Amino acid sequence: MFAKRNDQYSVICHTRAAEDCSENGEWCDSEEEAQEWVEQECWIFSGEGWFCLKCNYHFMQNLAKTRRDKGMNSMLPDGWDDDLAVGIDTVR
Ligand SMILES: [Zn+2]
Numbered sequence: 704m705f706a707k708r709n710d711q712y713s714v715i716c717h718t719r720a721a722e723d724c725s726e727n728g729e730w731c732d733s734e735e736e737a738q739e740w741v742e743q744e745c746w747i748f749s750g751e752g753w754f755c756l757k758c759n760y761h762f763m764q765n766l767a768k769t770r771r772d773k774g775m776n777s778m779l780p781d782g783w784d785d786d787l788a789v790g791i792d793t794v795r
Contacts, residue, residue, distance in 0.1 A: 704752050705734050712737040717752030721761035728755075 706713045711730040714737045719726060728744065731737040738753075746753045 705737060714738055714741045714746070714753050716746075716755040716758055717749060718754040718758045718762075720754070721757040723757050724761075725755035725757050728753075 704714060704717070706715050706727050708730065711732060712734045713727040713730045715727045716724050718724075728737055728746070729740040731740060741753050741755075744756065746755055747759050
């Protein structure tokens with residue numbers, strides 16, 4: 704999850720999915736500081752590792768594209784609309 708160079712640490716982007724992927728975060732004196740930096744930058748923690756905002760944006764775009772191609776409903780599990788309606792009622 705961390706890269707180390709010249710006694711400095713940086714969080715590595717886990718996915719490197721985007722062409723303009725940041726690849727790693729700021730170089731810091733400790734792993735803790737490196738992780739704090741990516742948290743402040745709002746990198747996303749996937750459970751396996753961090754991924755950068757560029758990759759997050761890349762995934763969001765792909766998701767939007769998939770929805771357009773297949774239509775919203777095919778993306779949703781059965782009963783999702785009912786849950787949504789309940790949620791809206793609760794808000795009102
Ligand atoms: Zn990335």
